[in-house]
Amino acid sequence: MPTTTTTPETGGPAAAPHPRRWAAAVVMMVAALMDLLDVTIVNVAIPSMGRDLGASESALQWIVSAYLLGFAATLIVAGHLGDRYGRKALFLAGTAGFGLASLACGTAQSPGQLVAARAVQGVMAALLMPQVLGSFRTMFRGKERGAAFGMYGAVAGFASAIGLLLGGVLTDADLFGWGWRSVFLVNIPVAVATLAAGAVLVPATRERSAGRPDLLGSLVLAGALVAVVLPLVQGRANGWPVWGWVCLGTGVAALAGLGVAEGRRRPHPSSPVAPLLPARAFGLPAFSVGVLVQLLFAVGMQGFFLVFAIWLQGGEGYTPMQAGLVTVAFSVGGFLTAPAADGLAVRFGRFVLAAGALLMAGGFAWVWSAVTDASAAHTGAWPLVPGLVVAGAGLGLLVVPLVNVVLSAVPGDIAGGASGIFSTAQQFGGALGAAAIGTVFFRHVPAGAPARDGAAPALTDALDAAMPWVVAAFALSAVLCLALPGRAAGRTA
Numbered sequence: 001m002p003t004t005t006t007t008p009e010t011g012g013p014a015a016a017p018h019p020r021r022w023a024a025a026v027v028m029m030v031a032a033l034m035d036l037l038d039v040t041i042v043n044v045a046i047p048s049m050g051r052d053l054g055a056s057e058s059a060l061q062w063i064v065s066a067y068l069l070g071f072a073a074t075l076i077v078a079g080h081l082g083d084r085y086g087r088k089a090l091f092l093a094g095t096a097g098f099g100l101a102s103l104a105c106g107t108a109q110s111p112g113q114l115v116a117a118r119a120v121q122g123v124m125a126a127l128l129m130p131q132v133l134g135s136f137r138t139m140f141r142g143k144e145r146g147a148a149f150g151m152y153g154a155v156a157g158f159a160s161a162i163g164l165l166l167g168g169v170l171t172d173a174d175l176f177g178w179g180w181r182s183v184f185l186v187n188i189p190v191a192v193a194t195l196a197a198g199a200v201l202v203p204a205t206r207e208r209s210a211g212r213p214d215l216l217g218s219l220v221l222a223g224a225l226v227a228v229v230l231p232l233v234q235g236r237a238n239g240w241p242v243w244g245w246v247c248l249g250t251g252v253a254a255l256a257g258l259g260v261a262e263g264r265r266r267p268h269p270s271s272p273v274a275p276l277l278p279a280r281a282f283g284l285p286a287f288s289v290g291v292l293v294q295l296l297f298a299v300g301m302q303g304f305f306l307v308f309a310i311w312l313q314g315g316e317g318y319t320p321m322q323a324g325l326v327t328v329a330f331s332v333g334g335f336l337t338a339p340a341a342d343g344l345a346v347r348f349g350r351f352v353l354a355a356g357a358l359l360m361a362g363g364f365a366w367v368w369s370a371v372t373d374a375s376a377a378h379t380g381a382w383p384l385v386p387g388l389v390v391a392g393a394g395l396g397l398l399v400v401p402l403v404n405v406v407l408s409a410v411p412g413d414i415a416g417g418a419s420g421i422f423s424t425a426q427q428f429g430g431a432l433g434a435a436a437i438g439t440v441f442f443r444h445v446p447a448g449a450p451a452r453d454g455a456a457p458a459l460t461d462a463l464d465a466a467m468p469w470v471v472a473a474f475a476l477s478a479v480l481c482l483a484l485p486g487r488a489a490g491r492t493a
Contacts, residue, residue: 021139024201025148028132029155031095031194034102034187035125036156038067040163041183043305044324045171047313048180049114057442059111061233064306064434066115069229070122072427073222076276076420079130080213087131088204092195094128099191106184122427130420138205161331168324180320217276220258225428227251232435236443281410281418289483290406291425293353296480297360297398298429300473303437304364307466310441311371315459326381326388333363333392338400345401350484353405356397357478361471363391368467371460398477409485433473441466 042063050060082090101124104117136148170182178185228251231244238244262277281287305327312323337356344352366387373383403422410418444462 036159041167055111065431066119067122068431074126077218083207091131097124102187168321171320224254286409295429299433302430303433307441329388330392333389337396341400354481359394361474
């Protein structure tokens with residue numbers, strides 16, 4: 001089987017394009033689709049999982065956060081491993097592992113088993129996802145490369161919308177009596193088929209000059225991320241003990257220390273270590289601000305969809321499928337603005353992103369108002385839809401061009417590492433959002449309220465308490481966007 005080896009740092013020769021590259025791209029996109037769907041497909045099934053397994057409020061938060069933490073902690077080192085030792089092997093291992101972890105999720109008999117399986121699922125997703133984009137970069141050139149990445153972007157956008165609906169449909173359909181378990185078990189035949197096709201069609205690629213992955217730094221990063229999220233999820237139930245604050249402080253200190261250590265490291269000519277955190281990038285104000293915007297965006301997004309799904313089903317009596325249909329309005333808004341976002345960012349730069357963040361803040365404020373308006377209670381989804389569409393339109397203007405605007409200020413030789421940090425910030429921010437905003441929400445929910453008739457007032461009060469934090473995350477993002485570069489790079493660049 002042909003092996004494509006590239007030397008991007010030196011501009012050396014590359015092998016001829018893989019003859020079955022488009023077939024390989026389709027196979028890899030199907031595998032990536034499992035992860036892209038899993039980010040949203042679980043949201044509307046969360047209340048059903050909680051009722052069936054008797055999950056506590058903190059367990060519901062962990063079902064979301066464990067996946068995102070596993071992904072965030074593994075993503076960067078997984079990309080380095082694929083670059084150095086070969087992307088195909090990592091892609092196949094990640095696909096197989098994701099299928100097995102999905103089986104473990106679908107057969108879990110307790111909240112603890114489900115949370116553990118979700119963490120493994122996130123790690124496996126992080127193992128396979130960087131190999132998809134890295135392989136695209138080596139399999140395709142010129143216009144074909146743009147078309148391949150365009151296909152990835154289109155599928156990613158489609159997945160976020162269909163995942164919300166599919167989660168509700170599968171849960172309501174109760175295929176074979178599986179209920180919510182279907183949202184995980186559906187991955188197994190996809191993983192098996194992708195594994196078989198990938199072994200035949202996907203070429204083996206790697207970067208000849210890639211440095212050794214920083215495994216010790218990766219362990220520190222993983223431990224620090226968990227140390228930050230753990231007390232946020234468990235603190236309320238335990239009365240905010242001293243150990244929680246110590247754990248939180250230790251996690252923050254570990255992240256800061258890792259950044260300092262990365263900045264002081266001197267490359268060894270004979271055995272270079274691939275930097276885990278590109279210190280040069282963090283020295284650029286535009287990059288640091290951009291990462292913070294990405295983090296806040298994810299905090300607001302994941303926090304909102306966790307508590308919104310619980311409110312819709314536990315408080316308003318929506319079925320999972322109905323809840324999925326309501327949240328699709330958000331994706332519709334994104335589809336309206338995403339096609340024009342890149343072009344607008346090239347012309348107007350940070351002002352487009354700031355406008356997008358303001359639209360998200362305004363849209364979610366509309367939802368907040370509709371939720372708390374007594375006259376709108378139990379009158380259907382229509383009072384919520386305009387706010388969701390507006391917020392989704394803001395998503396398209398903020399997220400689609402964000403990396404482009406920020407990376408226009410980053411030197412090309414560290415752009416790949418900087419992009420990895422962006423993805424990690426998004427996953428970690430999502431875990432933070434589920435932990436922090438979920439904690440605010442559940443603090444106002446009486447024990448057992450989601451499973452009890454007449455719980456609507458309690459859950460509405462809880463959502464009313466959580467929504468200011470969602471709106472504030474996007475409002476602060478809008479302010480920070482004004483510190484980003486004035487222009488994005490053009491498509492050719």
